[in-house]
Amino acid sequence: MTERVVIVGGGTAGSVLANNLADEVAAEIDAGDVEVVLVNDREEHVYKPTWLYVPFGEKTPEDAKRPLDDLIDRRVDLLIDRVSAVDTDAETVSFEGSRSDLAYDHLVLAMGAQVTPEETPGLAEGGHHFYGPEATEELRQELAEFTEGHLVMSVVGVPHMCPVAPLEFPLIADTWLRERDLREDVDITYTYPINRAHGIQSVADWVGPLMEERDINVETFFNPERVDPDEQVVHTVEGRELSYDLLVTIPPHDGSDIVRDAGLGDDGWVDVDPATLEATHAENVYALGDIADLPTSKAGSAAHYAATSLADRLASVVRGHRPTAEYDGKTVCFIESGEDEATYISFDYDEEPTPKQPSKLIHWSKLGYNQSYWLTARGVL
Ligand SMILES: Cc1cc2nc3c(=O)[nH]c(=O)nc-3n(C[C@H](O)[C@H](O)[C@H](O)COP(=O)(O)OP(=O)(O)OC[C@H]3O[C@@H](n4cnc5c(N)ncnc54)[C@H](O)[C@@H]3O)c2cc1C
Incomplete structure (x- = not known):
């Protein structure tokens, strides 16, 4: 059989x-x-x-x-x-x-x-994201025309794919805007649902000072309930309001x-x-x-x-044998930190990660990994 x-x-x-x-x-x-x-x-x-x-x-x-x-x-x-x-x-x-x-x-x-922006009223109409092929291309077009105002990066959905992409986006955007001499005309705000900038304490401890250094405003305990696309305002469960000119979100997931x-x-x-x-x-x-x-x-x-x-x-x-292999929760994520630098975190079910000092070498390692990913998918690496 x-x-x-x-x-x-x-x-x-x-x-x-x-x-x-x-x-x-x-x-x-x-x-x-x-x-x-x-x-x-x-x-x-x-x-x-x-x-x-x-x-x-x-x-x-x-x-x-x-x-x-x-x-x-x-x-x-x-x-x-x-x-x-x-x-x-x-x-x-x-x-x-x-x-x-x-x-x-x-x-x-x-x-x-799958991402479900439609779950939050107004989010699909008022916000952009990079969690899908069409959406990320639309965001490219929006960003190319964005020269001044308030860029808000809001994490709406938890859990979401990739623990660190929401941090990477504003950090890369900061560098991207500086390179175009637009940074002085753009305010950046990053929002996160709980009382710190990231779910993993050590990552929150690492990224908080970095965001401050890059002049990125961090709003915590920020849980968007609805978005008003006409007024360009995010309304939260906590009763707060945040105006935006360009809203980028991590949408709810299902x-x-x-x-x-x-x-x-x-x-x-x-x-x-x-x-x-x-x-x-x-x-x-x-x-x-x-x-x-x-x-x-x-x-x-x-x-x-x-x-x-x-x-x-x-x-x-x-083969009819007793299986012994077990998954220990091992996860390794590179984190782009802007200025052509990156760090990485490695953790499992028991160990919290410790982010290393960002470097250009780690950034190039991430780009290199993205190329060699196709060998991973083949089961070679
Ligand atoms: C912008 C972004 C950046 C990211 N960056 C990183 C990173 O730097 N590092 C990292 O580790 N992770 C990152 N991730 C997360 C990573 O991409 C996902 O965790 C990973 O793709 C999960 O793999 P998966 O096979 O579970 O799901 P997927 O890769 O989503 O694959 C699911 C597959 O199932 C198929 N499928 C779905 N439903 C059906 C059905 N009913 N019948 C048949 N087929 C179906 C889909 O078409 C798809 O091919 C990122 C994610 C995003 C969105």
């Missing part, structure tokens, strides 16, 4: 998992004992961190894409289709198109997160209705064991990457490290 592993989502998590698993169980696949199926709803793999650079004219949304077919091991069956539902009793997935239901022995959900409907997690994120990545509410189901409700950040590096550990576990499971 062939053991079929079905992976839904061909982003960072799904691609790294599919490639690593195909490599580990190559002999079993060749013998017909194991089948690995990767389902993605589009033909391209998208590397989302590229979107940060689009508003500043350094990258285009096209730079973020590569055909999945070029990235995925030939031993993996790649299906381009959109999964519409999962039945964990029948152990099947259904598709939006006319394709018949697909039975699985082991199911991995890796559908990522998981997936597929997860809610399958009873795998009420909030749309899959409830999992943080170490084994096994779903809490169903047998033979796993989740990793942004769709998993894990006590770490929704970051590509977390997805990558979790995927390599899950590949080890699944290789053991399909």
